[in-house]
Amino acid sequence: MDLADIGVTGLATMGRNLARNLARHGYAVAVHNRTYGRTQQLVKEFGGEGTFVPSEDLAAFVASLKRPRRAIIMVKAGAGTDAVIDQLADLMEPGDMIVDGGNAHFDDTRRREAALRERGIHFVGTGISGGEEGALNGPSIMPGGSKESWEALGPILQDIAAKVEGVPCSVHVGPDGAGHFVKMVHNGIEYSDMQLIAESYDLLRQALGATPAELAEVFREWNRGDLDSYLIEITAEVLDQVDAETGKPFVDIVVDQAEQKGTGRWTVQSALDLGVPVTGIAEATFARALSGHPEQRAAAAALRGPKLSGVGGRELIEDVRQALYASKIVAYAQGFDQMAAASKEYGWDLDLGAMATIWRGGCIIRAKFLDRIRAAYDADPSLPTLLADPTFAAVLDTAQEAWRRVVTTAVQIGVPTPGFSSALAYYDGLRRDRLPAALVQGLRDYFGAHTYHRVDKEGAFHTDWSGDRAEHSA
Numbered sequence: 001m002d003l004a005d006i007g008v009t010g011l012a013t014m015g016r017n018l019a020r021n022l023a024r025h026g027y028a029v030a031v032h033n034r035t036y037g038r039t040q041q042l043v044k045e046f047g048g049e050g051t052f053v054p055s056e057d058l059a060a061f062v063a064s065l066k067r068p069r070r071a072i073i074m075v076k077a078g079a080g081t082d083a084v085i086d087q088l089a090d091l092m093e094p095g096d097m098i099v100d101g102g103n104a105h106f107d108d109t110r111r112r113e114a115a116l117r118e119r120g121i122h123f124v125g126t127g128i129s130g131g132e133e134g135a136l137n138g139p140s141i142m143p144g145g146s147k148e149s150w151e152a153l154g155p156i157l158q159d160i161a162a163k164v165e166g167v168p169c170s171v172h173v174g175p176d177g178a179g180h181f182v183k184m185v186h187n188g189i190e191y192s193d194m195q196l197i198a199e200s201y202d203l204l205r206q207a208l209g210a211t212p213a214e215l216a217e218v219f220r221e222w223n224r225g226d227l228d229s230y231l232i233e234i235t236a237e238v239l240d241q242v243d244a245e246t247g248k249p250f251v252d253i254v255v256d257q258a259e260q261k262g263t264g265r266w267t268v269q270s271a272l273d274l275g276v277p278v279t280g281i282a283e284a285t286f287a288r289a290l291s292g293h294p295e296q297r298a299a300a301a302a303l304r305g306p307k308l309s310g311v312g313g314r315e316l317i318e319d320v321r322q323a324l325y326a327s328k329i330v331a332y333a334q335g336f337d338q339m340a341a342a343s344k345e346y347g348w349d350l351d352l353g354a355m356a357t358i359w360r361g362g363c364i365i366r367a368k369f370l371d372r373i374r375a376a377y378d379a380d381p382s383l384p385t386l387l388a389d390p391t392f393a394a395v396l397d398t399a400q401e402a403w404r405r406v407v408t409t410a411v412q413i414g415v416p417t418p419g420f421s422s423a424l425a426y427y428d429g430l431r432r433d434r435l436p437a438a439l440v441q442g443l444r445d446y447f448g449a450h451t452y453h454r455v456d457k458e459g460a461f462h463t464d465w466s467g468d469r470a471e472h473s474a
């Protein structure tokens with residue numbers, strides 16, 4: 001029997017499509033699923049697309065792989081992943097590679113990588129973005145793990161990944177959990193992108209009384225400019241959709257409670273640990289949480305809002321476009337800061353420009369705009385914040401008046417825009433010469449003798465607040 005080049009275990013939609021993508025690129029693909037029926041179904045339906053080597057159990061699956069073995073696990077992230085990894089590892093030999101293509105938490109990936117390294121097995125936690133369609137036709141692939149594993153896997157991953165101007169949307173992200181970390185931040189940014197889009201839609205609908213179909217046209221128009229991206233494109237599609245049963249706009253028949261599988265929450269948790277203000281992602285995550293409390297929403301429904309309702313004219317559309325673009329720049333700047341901080345903390349040596357490059361295609365947040373981020377890091381790899389890049393600084397400068405008008409309008413008519421407002425507050429906070437953090441420090445010293453630093457000399461100081469209020473070196 002011919003041995004397979006690579007294997008996929010876990011053949012739900014993502015796994016099945018990834019296996020098909022590999023087969024279509026000429027690789028012989030070992031396939032396995034907990035229930036054999038699904039494996040048979042894949043071979044029956046798509047066997048004509050390439051070479052599949054089906055196995056009924058994991059031992060046969062591992063035996064059907066060329067050495068060093070390359071096995072991709074595509075199971076739902078969680079405890080189940082550990083079980084599959086353990087079973088696979090027991091069947092494998094030093095030098096073999098286990099690739100986890102699910103949305104695992106990067107800490108789990110770090111733990112698993114360290115444990116398997118002890119046994120000589122390479123563990124590669126990889127982010128794969130692009131949903132079902134991407135898995136089949138070219139996702140963005142973000143693998144972590146050892147350099148050796150990248151040498152053996154990289155060419156295959158780059159082969160099946162999306163390409164933008166001929167450049168594959170996959171690079172070796174970094175050691176151990178780096179790949180899953182970068183995918184996590186990708187998802188966090190995905191949350192904030194969607195929140196900003198949702199705020200744009202909501203504000204324009206409430207302020208102008210525009211219909212979803214009219215707003216679909218607005219998004220379609222925006223997609224021809226700076227905002228050109230997959231999420232803007234599909235927003236137009238969703239807003240245009242009419243419910244067949246009621247004839248109402250589709251968006252009006254969907255329950256307004258946004259769910260999550262947890263990667264946005266993880267991003268915010270990690271950002272808190274790293275001390276990076278990812279306010280855009282946090283607001284997006286909390287906005288989902290707020291939407292998911294119907295009992296509180298019902299109890300608060302009688303609270304009064306402002307008297308003002310419809311305001312402004314068509315010029316609000318262009319203002320919102322600029323506010324969306326500016327807020328998006330802030331959200332990405334924050335996400336990239338988080339990757340930079342993690343890179344330092346975990347010793348990953350992440351190439352931020354390369355991360356922008358592999359997100360240009362295949363993934364959910366793919367956008368023209370990522371070219372500009374890459375250019376910013378090309379120009380200055382140690383850029384302290386994307387906001388300081390001259391191109392982005394100029395965009396923010398142009399957009400800021402519109403941005404402020406949008407936040408003002410939203411506040412006046414009582415439409416919540418936490419994404420826009422917090423992004424603007426971040427922009428204003430970061431650019432400030434003096435922040436009121438000085439007063440916070442004073443208060444901390446007053447009640448807790450936590451000390452402070454002075455602007456004019458070195459050292460830490462404490463004022464004897466309860467005594468003579470003289471200052472002492474701490």
Ligand code: 6PG
Binds near residue numbers: 128129261262263364
């Ligand atoms: C992707 C997506 C994918 C998934 C998210 C959705 O990159 O292809 O990000 O990973 O759609 O996990 O996340 P929520 O269910 O948390 O919104």
